[in-house]
Amino acid sequence: MMEGNKRSNADFSHSNNEIVKKQKLEACPHALKCYRRNPHHFKEYDHPHLNEFLETTSPKFPNSFKQEHTVYLEQLEILRELKKIKLNASQPVNIEQKEEAKPKTSRSVQEVIKATTSSFFNKNKTTAHSHKNIVPNKMDLKGKKVLKNAKTMKEKLEICAPYNLFFTKVPEAAKTMNGYNCISFPDLICPSIGILEKSLQLNFMIDVSWLIEQYQVHNLHTTPLTIVYGYDFPMMKEYIAKNLPNVTPHQVNLKDPFGIHHSKIGIYKFENDIIRIVVSTANLYYEDWNHYNQGLWLSPPLSKMDAAKQDFECAGPTGFKTDFLAYLKSYNLDVLRQWIEIIKRTDFSPIKVYFVSSIPGRHYPRNNGSHVHRVGDLLSKHCSLPVKTTPDSEGALSWGVIAQSSSLGSFGKSAGDWLRPVLLRALASHKNSVLPATPKATLSLIYPTVKNVLGSHFGPQGGGCLPYGKSVNDKQKWLKEYLHVWKADTTGRSRAMPHIKSYVRVSPCMTKLAWCLITSANISKAAWGGNSNRDGGTYIRSYEAGIMFLPHMFEEEYFYIERKEGDEGHLFPLMYDLPLEAYQSADEPWCN
Numbered sequence: 044m045m046e047g048n049k050r051s052n053a054d055f056s057h058s059n060n061e062i063v064k065k066q067k068l069e070a071c072p073h074a075l076k077c078y079r080r081n082p083h084h085f086k087e088y089d090h091p092h093l094n095e096f097l098e099t100t101s102p103k104f105p106n107s108f109k110q111e112h113t114v115y116l117e118q119l120e121i122l123r124e125l126k127k128i129k130l131n132a133s134q135p136v137n138i139e140q141k142e143e144a145k146p147k148t149s150r151s152v153q154e155v156i157k158a159t160t161s162s163f164f165n166k167n168k169t170t171a172h173s174h175k176n177i178v179p180n181k182m183d184l185k186g187k188k189v190l191k192n193a194k195t196m197k198e199k200l201e202i203c204a205p206y207n208l209f210f211t212k213v214p215e216a217a218k219t220m221n222g223y224n225c226i227s228f229p230d231l232i233c234p235s236i237g238i239l240e241k242s243l244q245l246n247f248m249i250d251v252s253w254l255i256e257q258y259q260v261h262n263l264h265t266t267p268l269t270i271v272y273g274y275d276f277p278m279m280k281e282y283i284a285k286n287l288p289n290v291t292p293h294q295v296n297l298k299d300p301f302g303i304h305h306s307k308i309g310i311y312k313f314e315n316d317i318i319r320i321v322v323s324t325a326n327l328y329y330e331d332w333n334h335y336n337q338g339l340w341l342s343p344p345l346s347k348m349d350a351a352k353q354d355f356e357c358a359g360p361t362g363f364k365t366d367f368l369a370y371l372k373s374y375n376l377d378v379l380r381q382w383i384e385i386i387k388r389t390d391f392s393p394i395k396v397y398f399v400s401s402i403p404g405r406h407y408p409r410n411n412g413s414h415v416h417r418v419g420d421l422l423s424k425h426c427s428l429p430v431k432t433t434p435d436s437e438g439a440l441s442w443g444v445i446a447q448s449s450s451l452g453s454f455g456k457s458a459g460d461w462l463r464p465v466l467l468r469a470l471a472s473h474k475n476s477v478l479p480a481t482p483k484a485t486l487s488l489i490y491p492t493v494k495n496v497l498g499s500h501f502g503p504q505g506g507g508c509l510p511y512g513k514s515v516n517d518k519q520k521w522l523k524e525y526l527h528v529w530k531a532d533t534t535g536r537s538r539a540m541p542h543i544k545s546y547v548r549v550s551p552c553m554t555k556l557a558w559c560l561i562t563s564a565n566i567s568k569a570a571w572g573g574n575s576n577r578d579g580g581t582y583i584r585s586y587e588a589g590i591m592f593l594p595h596m597f598e599e600e601y602f603y604i605e606r607k608e609g610d611e612g613h614l615f616p617l618m619y620d621l622p623l624e625a626y627q628s629a630d631e632p633w634c635n
Contacts, residue, residue, distance in 0.1 A: 072504050075108060079253070079329065082121050082278045093119055100130050193223050195235035200341070205395065205597055208561065208616050210534070210543075211325060211337040215500040218535025224616055228332055229260040231321055231341065237313030241267035243382050245308040245588075247563075248274040250328035251283060251290065265289050269378055273297075273304030273586075293378045295586070302403050302584035305570065307563050310382055316347035318389055320367070322398075322590045324543045324563055334501060335449075335508045335542035336531070336618060338561045340590045343393040352390070359391035361596060366398040366411055367391075370588065373402045373412075395596040397421055399562060401570055401587035408579045414564050415572035415581055418546075418591065419469035419478050425593045426473035426548070426557055427600070440483055441551040444470045447489035447619065448544045451511045451632070452567025454519055462486070462525070465574055465581075466566065470546060473557070484548075487623055488522075488566065491529040491540055496633045500538045506633045508542040513634035526632060527623040534618055543618060544589075553621040555601040562589020 068089035071077045075092055079085075096102040096119055104112050123130070193199045200207060202223045212225045219225045232239050239261075244254070249272045258264045269291045283290050295304040309321035325337035348357050358364040364386065371383050399417045406412035408420070431438025444467060454461045463482060471484035491509060499505030516522075531537045544565055548557040564570035564587040572581030592615070594601050602615035626632075 072501065076110065077118075079118075079250075082125060082282070084250075085118070085121055085125060086277060090118065090122070093122060097122060097126065097128050098130070196226070196230045196233035197235035199223060199226065199230070200236065203616075205613065206592065206615060207341045207343070208592075209339045209341065210536075210616070210618060211332055211335070211339070213336065213500070213536065213539040214333055216535050216539050219539075222534070226339070228254075228257040228327075231309065231339075232258065232261055232263055232311060234261055236319070237311075237315075237317055237344070239263050239266055240312050240314060241269075242312065243269045243271070243308075243310040243379075244327060245271045245304075245306050246327050247272065247303060247305050247307065248276075248326040248328055248331075250276065251279060251287065251292075253329050254327050255287060255290075267291070269293075269382070271295060271304075271374070271376065271378065291378055293376060295374070297403055297585075299403060299584045301569060302586075303569075304586045305563050306400070306586045306588035308588050310385075312385060313344075316388075317344045318385060319344060322561070322588055324561065330507065331542060334505065334539065336536050336539050338543040338545065338618070340396065340561060345389045345391060345393065348388055348390045354387075357390040357392060359394045361394060361397045363394045363396070363398045364389070364391035366400070369411065370398070370400045370402065397591040397593065397596075399560065399589040399591050401564060401572070401583045401585060403583055403586065405580050405582050406572065407581075413572040413581050413583050414562070414570060414587060414589070415465060415469045418560065419472050421591055421593065422469070422472040422558065423474065423477040425595055427595075428473045428475070428548075428557055430475065437551060439473060439476065440485075442548050442557055443485040443487060443551075444546070444548050445487045445489065445623070446470065446546050446566055447541065448565040449508050449510075449540075449542045450565040450567065451488075451490060451515070451522070452565065452569065453515045454522065454568075456519070457521055458525070461568060461574060462522075465568075466571060469571075470548070486525060487527050488525045489527050489529060489541075489619060489623065491633050492626065492630045493633050494630065495529045495537075496540060498538060499540050505538075505540045506635065508540055509633050509635065511632060511634050516632060516634050523626055523630075523632075526626045526630075528626065528630065529619065530624055531619045533620050536618060541618070545618070547617070549604075549621065550601070554605040555603055556594075556615060556617070557601060558594070559592040559602065559615065559617075560589055561592075563587045564589060 068087070071084075071088035071090050073079075077090060092108070093115065096104075096115075102116075102119070104115060108115060122128075193202055199209070203209065209224050209226045210219070210222070212222075212227050213219045232242070249270050251270065254268075254270075255264050258266065258268070267289050271293050273295050275294050280292060283292050297304065307323040307325060309323065311319045311321070313319070320342040321339055323337065323339040325331045325335075325339065331337060368383065368386055371379055371386065399414060399421075400411060401414045402412040404412065406416060408416050411417045428439035428442055429437045431440075446466070463486065464480075467482045467484060467486050468478055468480070470486075471482035472478050490511070491506070496503060496506040496509070529537065529541055531541075544562050546560040546562070549555070550557075569584035570587045572583055575581050592602065603612060604615050604617045604621075606612060606614065
């Protein structure tokens with residue numbers, strides 16, 4: 044499924060009892076390994092290995108069906124309902140292997156679901172964190188060796204402090220499975236960082252059945268969960284109402300037909316009034332957490348405010364609390380009221396990063412409702428770059444801006460229409476050059492080529508997270524001179540396509556960053572803001588959320604992404620390789 048392209052209302056006009064009719068469905072890429080039990084998935088993909096059992100009351104699955112057979116049984120129930128196939132109710136429905144006879148039992152769908160969940164996750168509980176994460180002999184600022192075999196999220200947080208920036212594991216990319224800063228979703232609710240009481244997920248796409256399975260890893264599938272989402276999976280509300288009494292859903296419907304609820308935020312409330320906030324680039328469904336490269340920032344533990352303190356004392360040194368509350372209040376939703384009250388009572392003093400958001404509507408330079416204003420303002424106030432004192436000395440313009448995203452917008456007939464005067468104007472700003480009218484900084488865009496995608500772990504399907512339209516690309520061929528290939532050999536991620544969105548300014552020696560932004564916002568007007576009016580106002584179409592890292596908050600001059608042997612200090616994690624590799628004449632951006 045491709046993020047970034049909203050489907051028309053006609054795509055969702057089918058009633059709950061109808062199956063999407065296509066001449067030929069594409070075969071599920073997971074084949075026998077498919078564990079999905081969401082009706083939407085079975086409307087999108089064909090599962091030939093199940094078809095022969097649709098009218099069989101007592102299916103006998105061959106040895107090639109390696110998963111728990113209750114998974115296949117539940118999938119058959121979903122397919123039968125979609126295809127309106129009814130079995131003789133008097134016939135028992137059971138599963139048995141050819142070599143091993145099992146007693147025939149009659150079970151309801153609800154019992155099958157319960158059995159599936161129990162067997163699947165009891166099996167995985169013992170293996171979820173069994174691998175060893177190998178960490179290089181990195182030294183922290185105190186000269187103390189970090190842990191080498193991190194297994195719990197608490198240990199990983201100790202290693203990844205102070206930045207708390209993580210990347211997703213990609214099972215096909217072996218190196219990511221051993222990375223000390225590589226995690227899967229269950230790590231976010233690992234008991235080592237607290238006992239979860241309830242949580243909130245704000246996202247674009249949420250496959251609720253997959254999400255509940257992630258909570259089940261730690262036996263948290265019945266804890267209260269609120270989901271606020273943009274994309275409505277067919278039959279999702281019915282599925283929740285029937286099977287998930289602990290889940291409170293709300294779909295965000297935007298007035299602008301080209302806007303989407305694109306933010307990816309999690310709020311987790313643990314025992315003892317501790318909360319943690321996650322700002323991410325990942326949707327909440329299987330492919331986003333297993334096929335694609337994603338970035339996630341996890342906050343330090345945030346405690347309840349001391350009654351003696353004033354609100355302004357607990358906003359945090361970056362004002363994170365104030366900005367975050369304003370963002371949540373902008374929804375004006377009843378389902379968020381309890382979470383707004385929780386945030387109000389929480390002390391945000393430990394947070395050292397800045398919250399960046401975009402909120403649909405028109406915004407002006409002095410408010411924080413658009414990425415273009417917020418980022419430009421932060422860099423104008425806090426970004427320090429070298430001052431050129433001699434013809435041969437390093438100056439600000441020798442530091443290049445790199446923008447990397449999973450989709451590209453429509454920018455106009457030339458770079459002078461929006462890319463440079465709006466986006467680069469914000470990204471190139473610093474203390475000695477506040478919002479330059481005609482920015483001269485070098486701008487490089489990273490976006491996968493056709494070759495990148497075809498050579499990915501999943502071939503053409505790997506481009507499912509890259510919804511850049513061919514018709515748009517055909518109108519802006521000039522963009523190719525800014526484009527650079529996706530390459531991440533150092534982190535073992537070159538063959539996993541990037542759904543992460545990152546923006547940095549890098550030194551000419553390629554060892555330091557002046558700042559870093561991790562966000563849900565792609566390079567587009569809808570996310571960042573369109574051209575400014577005379578009053579400075581810019582129009583935002585979509586909800587977006589991100590985290591800005593600035594060195595001064597970590598008592599550093601710059602973030603080091605590479606150090607000389609023997610140097611001590613934290614390294615800031617960068618996913619892709621430097622220096623960049625520009626598109627060659629034969630290269631073309633991947634388009635859908």
